[in-house]
Amino acid sequence: MIMSASFLEFAQENAALTATTKKLEKRAxxxxxxxxxxxxxxxxxxxxxxxxxxxxxxxRKLNVGGSLLTKALQKVAGVTPAILSAAYRRYGDLGDAAEELFNARERPQAGGLTLGIVAEAFTRIAAARGPGAKLPLVTALLEVATPVEARYLLKLILGDMRTGVKESLVEEAIAAAWGAEPAAVRRAGMLLGDLPEVVRLAVAGRLEQARMRLFHPLSFMLASPVATVEEAVERFTKELAAEGETASAIHGVLEDKYDGIRAQLHCGDRSQPGRVELFSRSREDLGASFPELMEAFAGLREPAILDGEILAWQPDTGRALPFSILQQRIGRKRVTAEMRERIPVVFMAFDALYLGEALLLEWPLGERRVRLEGFIARHAPATAEAIGREQQNLFAAASPGFPRLIVAPQVPLESAEHLDRAYAEARARGNEGVMLKSLRSVYQPGRRGLAWLKLKRELATLDVVVTGAEFGHGRRAGVLSDYTFAVQDGDRLLNVGKAYSGLTDAEIDELTAFFQAHTLEDNGHFRTVEPLKVLEVAFNNVMRSDRHSSGFALRFPRILRIREDKPVEEIDTLARVEEIYASQPDKPMEQGVGDGV
Structure with missing residues (x-):
């Protein structure tokens, strides 16, 4: 029997990777x-x-969170919650804190872990049901770990090694280790979704045998944001020039930018009839939240991977409902018949990545679009009638079915004026903005280029005051970098959001010192602070919410600047927030649908 390699050496290798910032050294x-x-x-x-x-x-998933790891670490390291909290705050990372605490023990363990033992432990942890069953397994693993092993065990369990190594760099290293082409390794990884299998193929010199598999998510192609029509035209023209084209030689196309959940649909596997998968951008399984989509696509027999958006839908108007309504469906283990009727959903497809037995990633968008439209023409009618067997009686009296598979409308770009007009029309339809795409663009998983642009103008900005400050994570572990903020309503301050992006490190250091000196209540990781610092924040839209005392929440807020010139008495009011909310073409309906978000 061949002994598995030492986990200690693996951990030490990670420490060496962390010690260098040079990509070539890491790869070597x-x-x-x-x-x-x-x-x-x-x-x-x-x-x-x-x-x-x-x-x-x-x-399989470990399903082990910070709370469980904290309990295991306290027990094995023999420390109080206060000592562990202080160590965590020094590093902003549980693994780094664990190494410090393990080093402080009188008798550090000698080790003995191997990569194989860790793999077997992960299998048992994933199979265990509930925190009570998982805790002793995690504790047992830590009890035989050296300080550096504990550091990287916890990082691995949490899914963030923080060594500066991404999967793409691991793929490059695999190519370098076994004399393969990096592009061949990347392609195999993309097609298989199984890095260990890629290693096996690389060792055997058989990477070309990798074939596409349904039901593992490909990375999504991303669009670059632009704020103005002029910026969109300039950047798009630059992209065309890079391709050797001119603006007149090839036209872009416009699509609405929908405010739903970006998703990837996998269906039609002939070897597994009825199987359907919906994946989010973070590779999470969305099927439980949208059972009617799973039912609608279960009857399809043509293999397909489609890129699109899950939208709450108004069948009578053919328009999307606001995200705040769709949000009520997210993360639910059980979706009731009443919710299915109240918040119907569709899959709005805008790209085809795989159809039949053909991988379309290298095809130009114009050709992919033709294939997509053909697929939807063949199969959309069937999705209108597909109702799960267990739902037939419940929905017998419901309104007639409607297609759950829709193609995103697309029109040729005519001019800058057309783009400006299209944006206004998209907003009037309740959508976020418009997408501008090159018909020549290939689909580049995980890439954000200029071939796809998204035009989303700022809705408005608000001047707010900071009421709470929280320590960040990682390199921001020792600074107060996350800020809860409020608007005024008479003599009250009512919170409307939280932001952590937009400021420089120097500005965060300055605010940290200020808030530490103006703390009203210190709760460890979070501090209630004197309302003295005014910020200008931008955001995408305003939503009804019971998370904040104002009854509203800003979606995707970001800090534009610190307003040293503005006194707290002149910050924006709750009435202004309500005014912005009411002005939104995509605000939630008022029949209680948007409450509780």
């Missing part, structure tokens, strides 16, 4: 280490370097 370290291992250990190590206990196609 990874390649040399992977090459030194037996195939199965190299497969495990590659996966762990990428920061995940299981491959993308492996549906």
């Amino acid at each position: 370290l990874l390649a040399a280490y992977l090459r030194s291992l037996a195939v199965e250990d190299a497969a495990r190590a590659a996966l762990y370097f990428a920061g995940t206990p299981f491959a993308e196609t492996d549906r």
Whole structure:
């Protein structure tokens, strides 16, 4: 029996990776280490370097959060909650805190963990049901860990190694270790969704045998944001020039920018009839929240991977409902018949990545669009009638069915004036803005280029006052970088949101010192502070919410500047927030649908 490689050496390798900021050095370290291992250990190590206990196609999850890890760490390190909290605050990382606490013990363990033992432990933890069953398994793993092993065990369990190594760099290292082309490794990883299997193929020199598999999510292609029509035209023209085209030689196309949930639909596997998967951008399974979509696509027999948006939908008007309404469906283990009727949903498709047996990523958007429209023409009618067998009686008296599969409307771009007009029309329809896409663009998973642009103008800005400050994470662990803020309503201050982006490190350091000196209540990680600092914040829209005392929440707020010139008495009011809310074409309906968001 071949012994598995030492986990201590793996942990030390991660420490070495953390110590250098140079990408080429990291790649060389990874390649040399992977090459030194037996195939199965190299497969495990590659996966762990990428920061995940299981491959993308492996549906197992550890389901171990910070609370459980904190309990295990306190027990093994023999420290009080206060000592652990102080150590965490010094680093902003539980793994780094664990190494410090383990080093302070009188008798550090000698180790003995291997990559194989850790893999077996992860299998048991994933299979255990509930925190009570998982805690002793995690504790047992930590009890035999050295300080540096504990550091990287916790990071791995939390899914964030913080070594500066992404999966793409691991793929480059695999190529370097076994003399393969990086592009071949990347392609195999994309098609298989299984990094250990990619290692096995690379070792055997068989990367070309990788084939597309349904039911593992591909990375999504992203659009670059622009704030004005002029910026959109300038950047898009630059992209065309880079492709050797001119603005007159090739036209872009416009689509509405919908405010739903970006999702990837997988269906039609002939070997597994009826199987359907919906994945979010973070690769989460969305099926439980939208059972009618799973039912609608279960009858499709043509293999497909579609990129699109899940939208709350008004069948009678053919328009999307605001995200705040759709949000009520997210994360539910059980969606009631009443909710299905009250908040119907559709899948609005705007791209085809795989149809039949053909992978379309390298095809130009114009050709992918033709294939997409053909697929939807063939199958959309069937999705109007698909109702789960268990729902037939419940919905017998419901209104006639409507297609759950819709193609995103698309029109050719004619001019800058047309783009400006299209934006206004999209907003009037209740959508976020418009997308501008090159018909020549290939689909680049995980990439954000200029071939796709999204025009979303700021709705408004508000001047607010900070009422609470929270310590950040990672490199911001020792500074108060997350700010809760409020508007005024008479002599009251009512919170409307929380923001942590937009300021420089120097400004955050300055605010940290200020808030530490003006703390009203210190709750450890969070402080209630004197309402003295005014910020100008931008945001996408205003939503009804019971999370804040104002009854509203700003969606995607970001700090534009510190308003040293503005006294607290002149910050914006709750009436102004209500005015902005009422002016939104995409505000929630007022029949109680949007409450409680």
